[in-house]
Amino acid sequence: MYFAGLRCPHRLSDLPLTHDQGVESIVFLTTLGGLFLACGMTQKALKIANAEGGHPKPATTSSSKCLWHRFVNKAQLFGTWGPPHVYIIGTALNRMEQPDWFSDWALPTFDLGFGGIAIVKTLACVVNGAAICLAYHSFKHLGNNFCFTGVREKTKTVETGPYSVIRHPLYASILLAQASWAWMWWSYIPLVGLGLSAISFAAKIPIEERIREEDPLTGVEYSSYSKKVKYRLIPYVW
Template sequence: MKLAVQIATSLVLGLAFFGLVLFLPAGTFDYWQAWVFVAVFSVSTFVPSMYLAIRHPDALARRMKAGPTAESRPAQRIIITATFLAGIAVMVISALDWRFGWSAVPVWLVIAGDVLVAAGLLGAQLVVVQNNYAGASITVEEDQPLVSTGLYGVVRHPMYALSLIMMLGTPPALGSLWGLTAVVAAVPVLVARLLDEEKALTDDLAGYAEYTRQVPYRLIPGVW
């Protein structure tokens, strides 16, 4: 019951958040790209969250503990704040781009962007199913197992890889190309979080050092 209330509250707050960072900069509610984006984002998070609430409530509870106050490592409090601000910048710049017509995005590219957003969000939920300890904060719990199969057999940080896919899809989904500049600026922040997390996992999670040798790529298969 508590998780259901948290999910519902998160959905309502999320809609209010989108109102502030999308429709306010756009200067109108007559912004169909934003409405489609909000619908795709909401469905791609709400439906899997309900599944997790039923099948993996502990995993969902870990995902709900997010934000700077949930982090135990000082560096991560700074990094997660920067990540949140970068996400806001992506949406605000995209909405301003759409409002003032800085770039022209065809409908097919808007749809492609929404597909990437959905793929990134749904894939992230799959990561949680494969690894119930994939929380929103960096914490190694007692008796936490090392997961090296599924998406974790492709890259060491599939959650970040899928988050990057979602971020790349957001600007075109919102009818913008200039929003991609904010995504590029957010990549170093994402990398900083990833590298700091690897330090924690190497120190505290049994077998992680060996896992890094078995799966050499952190974020992008064949690249890095």
């Protein structure tokens, strides 16, 4: 039996993997599993919100409808989802090794050697898991308030869990995952996506917060929450 061009062994000693392929397989499975979990959590949260939170209300500000906001949303989606899909497809088709063109974007080795790089990649996988945990707890506390843009008919300002530390922990989990990909894949490519996402969030967040502040149901409550939880994405930074 074969998977991604590799023969699945009957015994561990029969593994047809080099050391490089073994480490890359761990990174590959972590990346694939993270995307699978992220998609599953998003779909579950959206289903709960649609069933219990009502429909998203029309935005009270024209900012959310402008072409710039739509462009920023698409840029963020591309920066977030593009690199991992390219990595997964390219690595799977290349027998658990990064394609040559992908390796051309490799980070410097810093004289770490294979063992040192393998350790850093493994630690980065742990950080990626932490990003997934942050997203899970964010969705859990968000409950039926989840909405891509705007405010739902039945909504409240969430102030518990990660939302008691920063106002947009879901966005923070995305940035943390992208940062971990750079070290997991040992590549500059995720940093390009990270920069694109960071710029997009910097543009999106003020618009989305303005929508909540202008909403009759959440405006006063959210303004009070913003004064209490001062940081949007990174504690003590912004």
